[in-house]
Amino acid sequence: MSTFTEPDPTPLALMLLGQQADPNTERGIECPGDLPPISDPELVAEVRAAKAELGDRLFVLGHHYQRDEVIQFADVTGDSFKLAQQAAARPEAEFIVFCGVHFMAESADILTTPDQQVILPDLAAGCSMADMANIKQVEDSWKILQQHGLAAGTVPITYMNSSAAIKSFTGRNGGAVCTSSNAHQSLTWAFEQGERVLFLPDQHLGRNTAVLEMGLTLDDCVVYDPHKPEGGLTQQELANAKMVLWRGHCSVHGHFTPETVDEVRERVPGINVLVHPEVRYEVAIKADLIGSTEYIIKTIEAAEPGSKWAIGTELNLVRRLALQHPDKEIVFLDRSVCFCATMNRIDLPHLNWSLQELRRGNVVNRIVVDDETSHWAKVALDRMLALPGVNSANVSGD
Numbered sequence: 524m525s526t527f528t529e530p531d532p533t534p535l536a537l538m539l540l541g542q543q544a545d546p547n548t549e550r551g552i553e554c555p556g557d558l559p560p561i562s563d564p565e566l567v568a569e570v571r572a573a574k575a576e577l578g579d580r581l582f583v584l585g586h587h588y589q590r591d592e593v594i595q596f597a598d599v600t601g602d603s604f605k606l607a608q609q610a611a612a613r614p615e616a617e618f619i620v621f622c623g624v625h626f627m628a629e630s631a632d633i634l635t636t637p638d639q640q641v642i643l644p645d646l647a648a649g650c651s652m653a654d655m656a657n658i659k660q661v662e663d664s665w666k667i668l669q670q671h672g673l674a675a676g677t678v679p680i681t682y683m684n685s686s687a688a689i690k691s692f693t694g695r696n697g698g699a700v701c702t703s704s705n706a707h708q709s710l711t712w713a714f715e716q717g718e719r720v721l722f723l724p725d726q727h728l729g730r731n732t733a734v735l736e737m738g739l740t741l742d743d744c745v746v747y748d749p750h751k752p753e754g755g756l757t758q759q760e761l762a763n764a765k766m767v768l769w770r771g772h773c774s775v776h777g778h779f780t781p782e783t784v785d786e787v788r789e790r791v792p793g794i795n796v797l798v799h800p801e802v803r804y805e806v807a808i809k810a811d812l813i814g815s816t817e818y819i820i821k822t823i824e825a826a827e828p829g830s831k832w833a834i835g836t837e838l839n840l841v842r843r844l845a846l847q848h849p850d851k852e853i854v855f856l857d858r859s860v861c862f863c864a865t866m867n868r869i870d871l872p873h874l875n876w877s878l879q880e881l882r883r884g885n886v887v888n889r890i891v892v893d894d895e896t897s898h899w900a901k902v903a904l905d906r907m908l909a910l911p912g913v914n915s916a917n918v919s920g921d
């Protein structure tokens with residue numbers, strides 16, 4: 524029987540919720556210290572009472588990267604797309620409390636009925652990756668492609684981890700959404716529609732899929748930097764590219780380095796390295812297996828007792844897997860603490876606050892996507908679901 528060894532704390536302390544901002548860190552992505560302490564246990568009874576009182580009117584969704592103190596109250600756990608679908612499958616639930624991040628709550632609002640109200644317990648729970656592509660920047664990039672006469676041959680594909688506005692842009696311009704489990708199918712479809720893909724906002728998922736799964740080369744990929752004039756690319760570079768990768772990334776997954784893989788292989792002989800496709804290409808090529816969070820969970824569930832695993836994804840999920848599978852040796856890929864700080868803004872006090880307000884008849888922190896945005900975002904989501912081999916039951920992502 525193995526025990527999970529906690530990674531070492533990093534020197535910086537976690538910012539207290541809502542109290543200050545660190546100008547030297549990108550929002551939500553640093554690995555700033557030890558995991559936050561467990562909240563006041565007395566709140567557990569309050570949350571339980573609120574859930575009992577609200578009954579079927581309430582449906583609580585918990586993303587895999589949430590803390591245990593929150594996950595224990597989730598009516599369903601999963602990745603972003605599965606959770607949004609689960610909300611849509613519960614039309615009797617008036618209140619959908621989404622324990623996840625902003626773009627996920629938007630997706631839930633897009634897929635649910637107008638009578639269902641989606642609530643994000645802390646509005647500061649954003650996603651640093653989704654925030655790396657805003658709609659103005661993306662529309663500017665499209666104008667550049669149009670000016671170069673390249674937009675007509677370019678198909679936009681956006682990862683699920685993007686704002687509703689970006690999904691809507693994709694739908695309006697003939698593109699589709701993808702998740703980390705079906706990026707290959709989305710890209711295959713896109714290359715049947717055009718000669719080039721504008722891949723938003725995660726450059727790593729785009730590159731890893733194109734090069735490792737589809738046989739494209741690194742030279743087929745260019746990186747569009749929204750902070751540089753013309754994206755930092757010449758007309759010729761854009762024209763030659765098959766994959767125009769947006770310069771975005773998840774720094775939780777981007778934190779892993781090739782050295783962390785070498786180090787864990789040296790430390791634990793015979794270990795299997797299992798990573799999420801949001802990791803850098805240099806890490807992906809050193810891993811044994813790559814896949815979405817659902818894939819990671821299923822791989823560990825199916826693994827032989829006594830097998831050894833280093834997992835490169837968010838720390839809360841890795842810790843939970845280690846606790847659930849004591850017959851396997853499971854370690855975090857990195858030695859130091861690295862978790863999604865924005866995701867972890869949803870803690871017991873915030874969950875409790877939103878539920879107590881509902882109990883009093885107040886809907887707080889409602890996430891609403893306007894009809895026009897919702898319509899085109901849904902077009903892009905439906906195009907993904909119509910892809911060969913993709914159906915709502917086998918879609919999974921971050």
Ligand code: SF4
Binds near residue numbers: 684773774
């Ligand atoms: S883990 Fe990365 S991609 Fe997922 S919500 Fe956090 S910042 Fe965004």
